[in-house]
Amino acid sequence: MNFDLEITTKQVVNLARAAGHFISTEMKKISDKDIEYKGIHNLVTYVDKTSEKMLVEELGKLVPQAGFIAEEDSSLQRGERFNWIVDPLDGTTNFIHGVPLFSISIALTDGEETIIGVVYEVNLKEAFYAWKGSPSFLNGKQVTVSSKKSLNDSLIATGFPYYDYSLLDPYLEVFKDLMKTTQGVRRLGSAAVDLAYVACGRYDLFYEYGLNPWDVAAGAFVVQQASGKITTFTGTNGYLFGKQIVASNELVHEEFLNKIAHWFKGYNEVV
Numbered sequence: 001m002n003f004d005l006e007i008t009t010k011q012v013v014n015l016a017r018a019a020g021h022f023i024s025t026e027m028k029k030i031s032d033k034d035i036e037y038k039g040i041h042n043l044v045t046y047v048d049k050t051s052e053k054m055l056v057e058e059l060g061k062l063v064p065q066a067g068f069i070a071e072e073d074s075s076l077q078r079g080e081r082f083n084w085i086v087d088p089l090d091g092t093t094n095f096i097h098g099v100p101l102f103s104i105s106i107a108l109t110d111g112e113e114t115i116i117g118v119v120y121e122v123n124l125k126e127a128f129y130a131w132k133g134s135p136s137f138l139n140g141k142q143v144t145v146s147s148k149k150s151l152n153d154s155l156i157a158t159g160f161p162y163y164d165y166s167l168l169d170p171y172l173e174v175f176k177d178l179m180k181t182t183q184g185v186r187r188l189g190s191a192a193v194d195l196a197y198v199a200c201g202r203y204d205l206f207y208e209y210g211l212n213p214w215d216v217a218a219g220a221f222v223v224q225q226a227s228g229k230i231t232t233f234t235g236t237n238g239y240l241f242g243k244q245i246v247a248s249n250e251l252v253h254e255e256f257l258n259k260i261a262h263w264f265k266g267y268n269e270v271v
Helices: 005-029 046-062 092-097 168-181 191-199 213-225 253-263
Strands: 036-039 042-044 067-070 082-090 103-110 113-121 126-131 136-138 141-143 156-158 205-209 229-231 244-248
Touching (some): 005 046, 005 103, 046 082, 082 092, 082 191, 082 213, 103 213, 113 191, 126 213, 136 213, 168 253, 205 253, 229 253, 244 253
Parallel strands (some): 067 082
Antiparallel strands (some): 126 136, 229 244
């Protein structure tokens, strides 16, 4: 490895801030004619695409041997060892509707191991980041997950699927259960931000299915470096490409997985 992880991480934070400034300046310029549909309810704009091009160009200079796994450009080449995993605008629907919560998510992997994670929430200008061997930081200040020991004392975050409704029935049963047995359930619209908020203790647990690697790679790593825990719905480690994730302060993780096991019983997708 011919680059310094701490220095590179802070350079990535600066790149994310620059792309975030571009995104924020374009927010009031977006109109219906700028919106494209990649799929059902899956929206994209020139802002997503331009942000990604900006990031890919500059990230390529930081680690020239790294490839890319990015949301908007499937033609980008993957690297043999290192890969950047990039979401140039996580929360596009919020952005289009003028809801001020969306982010940029950037991770660097070394083989199957994540070694850098940066989540930048554009509106509050909050950069959450970590590198291999470091704690997690928010704008330079170290953060850790919460110390809540039960779901009854916890604030939970989730997201809703916009195209894959195959698990909707048990998913809503879990949602109803949590409404009754926690201090509340929130849905912000950016999985990367949800994960970052778990890392700094604002949320005690986040769960969702139907996600892609660029949605979770950076945020999950920041949670881990903040002493949190990340698994699939069944408690395994395949969350990066497995399209389901549970992120917590670790203390409430098992209690939540028991709820998932109860309500998802009989669904082959998660057993």
